[in-house]
Structures are given as C-alpha cells and as structure tokens.
Amino acid sequence: MATALARTHEAYDVARVRGDFPILARHVNGHPLVYLDSAASSQRPRAVIEAVDHYETHCHANVHRGVHALSQAATDAFEGARERVRRFLNARSVKEIIFTRGTTEAINLVANAWARPRLGPGDEILITWLEHHANIVPWQMVCAATGATLKVAPIDERGELRFEAWEALLSPRTRLVAVGHVSNALGTVLPVARIVKAAHARGVPVLLDGAQAVPHGGADVQALDCDFYAFSAHKLYGPTGIGVLYGREALLREMPPWQGGGDMILSVSFEGTTYNDLPWKFEAGTPNISGAVGLGAAIDYLETLGPGAVHAHEQRLLAKATAAALGIPGLRVIGTATDKAAVLSFTVEGIHPHDLGTILDHEGVAIRTGHHCAMPVMDFFGIPATARASFACYNDDADIERLIRALHTAREVFS
C-alpha cells in the first residue's frame, strides 16, 4: 500500500498541473498567490476556460428548440455534457442527471418536489450536526410547511458522526435521510455506505450532499446505492452557476415538476399541460449551457489527472500541513476525524480567525475564515469561526511552507 502510494506520488507531476491553471501565475499583495480556498471554490484549468470559450465563440444558441445548425451544436454540447456527468457518476441513465444551479438548488429541488408533497405532521427528516446550511435550511422549510420534524444526529469531539446515535434516530417515522458525504467545515468523510445500508434496511431513501466529496475522487452512485446525489461544478474545477442532481429514475418519475416554464413541457394548453420526459421535466427555462460545457470539460480534466492520484496527492499535503500546523504554539486543529478530505480547519489562540485571514492575505495566502455555512458545527465546538485551508490538485509543498510561514508572521503581529 505504502509503495503504491509512493508510486502514485512520484507519478503525480504537480508542477505540470499548476501550469494548467493560469490564475496561479498571478501575484496578490506583492506575493505569488497561494490558493488554499478550494473547498469554497476551486480554480479552473485552461482546458475548462477554453472549452467554455470555444462554445461561446463557435456554438452558442438556445438548446432543444431550434432546427438551425447552431441550436443543434448547442444542444449536442449540452446533452453531451449530461452524458459526461452520467459516466462520471456511473448513473444508469442520462434521465437521472438533472442540471441545476448547484448543490443548493439540487437539494431544494428534492425538498420541494419529493419531500413537500409527501411529508406530514409526525414524519421525520434525519440529518446530522455536520451539515452545510444548504442541507439544513431546505429541510427546515419543508418541516415548517408540512408539520414534519427535523432530527439531527450528534457528532463527537473529533468531528465524526456518532453512528450508533444516528442509527438510534432512524425511526418508523423517518421518511428521508439527508447527509453530507464530506463535511466542508471539518473535512470529515461520513460513513455513507453504512448510512445508506441502514436507511435502506428500513425503506428510507437517502440524499447525499456530495459538494465536498466529488472534487477529491469522484462518486459512484451505483456503488453508493444512494437515491439522490448533489454536487456543484465550481468546486470541481468547473464554472459557477451549474451543478447536478442525480436521482434514482423511479423516484424522479413519481415527483411532480418543481418549477414550471419552457423546456419542462411537451404541450401546453389552457385545458391542461403535459410535462416533458426526464430529465427535462426538472429543467424549466433556458439552462446554463456554457456552464454545462465547462462542467463536462472539468470532469475530463479531473479524469485525465486520475481522481485516485489527486486524492493521494491531497492526502499527502493534508498530513504534511497538519503536522506542520501542530508545531505552531496555540494552534488547535478543529476536526480530527480518522477519515478526512483535504481540509484543515483550525484556530490560533489569541487571534480571531478573520484577523488571521487578513494577515495571511497580506502575504498572498488565500484561506477561508468564518463559520463556513455550518454554524451548528461552530456551536458544537464552542467557537464563532475557524480558519480553513483546503487543498486541491494544484497545491504543493511550497504552498504549505508559505502557509506555515504566514501563520508564524500572524503570531508575531499579535504577540
């Protein structure tokens, strides 16, 4: 195993990968940029920028409706991207791949089209304490509208789900389990295989929020056996404003459309309207065509690097950065799960995370500070915020050295 990992590392040419990302050549505040905020939004490789540019320059028109050449080119590009996503997620059919604005809209789609019509007083939705607000608030809204109850499974001091406590909350009234695949605030990888198995044993469908999982190695929805899977392109080296909801076809078929308008219909009259087939039934209005093209190119790019090789590279960086950070007096790592994605959340005694972020920015080091849209996680640890460095395919050892040096500088400023 160690030899295989070492080989993967040798084979992984991070200098070449960095060369694929034009933005990494820029300076910030007089220093070469160190970008450690990929969990919020990753940067785009030239392949994605050029695919979007090529589409805009040569192919753009509206999709699905035109007989002219450009409309057909745009439709081919858009539907080709859908097939690309299907293969990436290993979904059975393109009918199961719905383009959305991102993870947030994907979860809201399930909340509105699956949960709202089905749930009533006494029903329960089970989430965890680790969720991003995008996997909390839509369920609170469903509960407010239907009288259902939101149940929240606890975590422990390492930031891991207390699985037995989660399982104990699965009740005969649980109608849906919604859970993050990877926590954005802490990096914890949740035991989603066990979760799906336990929920399915009781006939409960499972939605996985894959926003933070997909960039670190992809996802196989058939292997996961989940019912819904959501992710955003902009964390996967793709554009903003585009994401995906995977849904099991049988469930999607039973769901009414969420939004009405063009493209989601077969025919409209004042006597009645018939809805389009899957997946278009859930894609009202002109979609983000160039975004889909960019997402397809981003998936191609990640697959060229090899998701496994990227994962191994990031894990090596995470281990190195964690060890180096622990050498800084007063630094506390928040989130020490055994299985973690490449996210290092921390606090430094006597320095507010926002001040840390500002000082690091002066040094050209971009990290994220705040509650990371996961306020319950912050409450659990009794802190208002953390500083978070997150690693992607293009980060290298020099980035870690710059991060650690900038943290020492921050300590000196505040001593």
Ligand code: PMP
């Ligand atoms: N879930 C998780 C775990 C996330 O990290 C994010 C983005 N920070 C979201 C959901 C929401 O993604 P988006 O803003 O792209 O819709």
